Structure formats: C-alpha cells, structure tokens
Amino acid sequence: MADQAQGLRKLAERMGKVSSTSLFPGNRVLAITSGKGGVGKTNLAVNLALVLKEYGKQVLVFDADLGLGNVDVILGIIPTFNLTHVVRGERELQDIIISEYGINLIAGGSGVEELLELPEWQLRNFLSRLQQLEGVGDYILFDTGAGINRHVLGFVLAATDIIVVTTPEPTAITDAYALLKIIASKNREAVVRLVVNRVVNAQEAAQVARKLRLVAREFLALELYDLGYIIEDPSIAKAVKAQKPFLYAYPRSPASGCLRQVAKNLLAAEGVVASGDHVTNFFQRMLSLFRK
Numbered sequence: 001m002a003d004q005a006q007g008l009r010k011l012a013e014r015m016g017k018v019s020s021t022s023l024f025p026g027n028r029v030l031a032i033t034s035g036k037g038g039v040g041k042t043n044l045a046v047n048l049a050l051v052l053k054e055y056g057k058q059v060l061v062f063d064a065d066l067g068l069g070n071v072d073v074i075l076g077i078i079p080t081f082n083l084t085h086v087v088r089g090e091r092e093l094q095d096i097i098i099s100e101y102g103i104n105l106i107a108g109g110s111g112v113e114e115l116l117e118l119p120e121w122q123l124r125n126f127l128s129r130l131q132q133l134e135g136v137g138d139y140i141l142f143d144t145g146a147g148i149n150r151h152v153l154g155f156v157l158a159a160t161d162i163i164v165v166t167t168p169e170p171t172a173i174t175d176a177y178a179l180l181k182i183i184a185s186k187n188r189e190a191v192v193r194l195v196v197n198r199v200v201n202a203q204e205a206a207q208v209a210r211k212l213r214l215v216a217r218e219f220l221a222l223e224l225y226d227l228g229y230i231i232e233d234p235s236i237a238k239a240v241k242a243q244k245p246f247l248y249a250y251p252r253s254p255a256s257g258c259l260r261q262v263a264k265n266l267l268a269a270e271g272v273v274a275s276g277d278h279v280t281n282f283f284q285r286m287l288s289l290f291r292k
Contacts, residue, residue, distance in 0.1 A: 027060075027133070028270075029140045031159035034166060035175025037146035040197040041165045043236065044259075045143040046074045047247040049103045051263035058137035060097070063108040064155050065145045072107055075100050076243030082109030087118065087126055093133060101245065104137065148179060157187045163227060167198045168208050177215060184220035192216075193227040193269075195262060205229030225269065228262035230255050 032048075034041045042065070049059040063071040063082075072079050077100055085091040098105045118126065133140065142159065145152040156162060162183065166176040176194075183190055194212060199205040209226045216222040233255035239246035247256050 027136065027140050028138060028161065029142065029159055030161045030163055031142045031144055031156050032163045032165065033144040033152060033156045033179065034146045034164065034172075035148070035177070035179040036172055039146070039165050039167045039172050040230070040236075041146060042070055042143050043074060043240070043246070044163075044165055044195060044197065044230065044262075045141050046071055047245050047256075047259050048263060048266075049139070049141055050101055050245055050247045051260055052139055052267075053102045054260075055263065055267060057139055057267075058104075059139045059141060060104040060106065060133070060137045062106045062140055062142045064142045065108060071105060071143055072098075073243060074240065074245060075105065077105075079105075079107040082107035084109040084114060087114050087122070089122065097136075101248065147175070148182060153182065153186075156183065157190075160187070160189045160191060162187075162190050162192045163195055164192060164224075165195050165197055166208065166212070168196065168200075168204055173208060173212065176212060180212070180216050180222060180224065181220055184216070184222040191225065192222060193225045193266070195227050196229040198232045199229050200232060202229065227269075228258065228265050230258045230262070 032041055032045045045061060049061050052059050061071055065071075077098060079096070079098055081091050081096040083096065083106060086093055086096060093106070096106060098107070142155050144155045156179070164176055164179060166172045180192065183192060194209055196205045196208045199208070205228075209224075209229075213224045213226065216224040231254045233246075233250075233253055235250035235253040236246045236255050239249040242249060246253065247259060250256060
C-alpha cells in the first residue's frame, strides 16, 4: 500500500502545479466498484446506465478498468478510439465518445494507467481535455477496476458517491469490507451505497446487506446505504454471450426487475449526497489523495 501511495503522491505533487480546474459541474459522478473481480460490477454499470436513461437521464459510462474493461463487450461494440488516444494527444474526448442504446461510453484502454507516467505538459493537456465532459449528461458512471490497487483507489477515493458491488460469497463479502475500510479511512466525505448481486432471494440479499452495514457502522463508523439487489438469473449469462445488455435482451426477466428497483432507489436518494460540490475537481482529488 505504501508503494501505491507513493506512486500517486508523486503524480499528485505534479498535478498540484498543473491545474485547479473545476471538472464536471452539473454532473453527478458515481464510482461503481468492488473488492474483487467477477461480481458483476461492469454488467451492473452498463445496465444501470440504461435504466437511468429510461427514466429520462443522460448518462455517460466511463470505462476506468484500464486495459481490462469490457463495457464495450457487453454492449457488443468495438471502439475505434479510447482514452489512450486522448492521453497521447491524438484525439479529443468528444472524438472517442460512443453512443449506443441511448447512452454514451468512453472506453478506457490503458489510458488511465498511462496518466501515471505522463510529463507535466501532457498532464496539463489532458486536464484541459477533461473539461469537454462538462454538461455531457446528468450522470457519469465510472466503472472502476476490481480490487484494491492504486488505479482503482484513485477513482474510488476521489468520488463522493460510491456504489460497492458484492455477492453473497464469503470471499466477496470479505473483500468488500476491506474496500469499505479504506474508503472509511481516506474518504470520509463519501456517501457509500451497496448492491448485492447474484442472490437467491430477497432474504439472502437482506442478510448480506445487514451484515455489511452493521460491521461498517460498528467498526468503521461508516453509514452504508442499501441500494438493492440483483437476483441470480440465467438470462444475464445468455445476454453476455449474445453481447447485449440483459435489460434489453430480457426486459421482463427477474434481474431486469431488480435493476429497475435499484435505479429507483438511486433516484429517490438523490438528496442523500455528500455536502458541497462533489463533482468539483474530481480528477484533482483523485491525483492528490496521498499528498498528506
């Protein structure tokens, strides 16, 4: 963890000299993350964006899972350009935004990781390009990588609106708690929400949510908001194989019904956000987390 912090600290010191630009005013930024891989985080991000679109929201999904992202796979598209081209100054952000199913997508590629190696003039150039996301939509959903490393933590700890995804598996719950522990120690401003995926029924979801909420409150002094659950549904695997969002491939499936309820809960909780302008200087916060 010390090595990870040192890497971001060095970049933060440089970023502090580069810009104090206010990014994403008017957008609600959510980091969707998980303590371990394979819990359905990306599937949730894509399909949640589609539900929010159904409710009249303009949504941008930012694939921040480095070179491992598969948002484009779930949507059945092959991006010509990704964030790497912006980082290298080869394209503008608006050039790499893809519209599919009524939502917008930015494919990450290895662009996020390359930020850690940029010289100062390229960092300045990149920050100026990020301003192009201003007013791009009502929601910007960052689909982060899974686990606890500096690339994931950069997005998770910078956000003040976080959705943690887990499953009922003991390893997933343990890893989710480990992530919550870091959030609680380094990002006290965050409003953290929980989605339990791949549950057998509502009772199992409630049991997992209750357990995590209790330990988060007792041992971390962190209030964890229960956003809902997604039931185990074979239609999800079928949709992934067909490279279509399950919400559209199987709109009346149990999983789609659960997801619509998650979206309703999120929209109903729009007033439950961190104090202050939580979208101001999002990337500035991400790159200055370990300055202290």
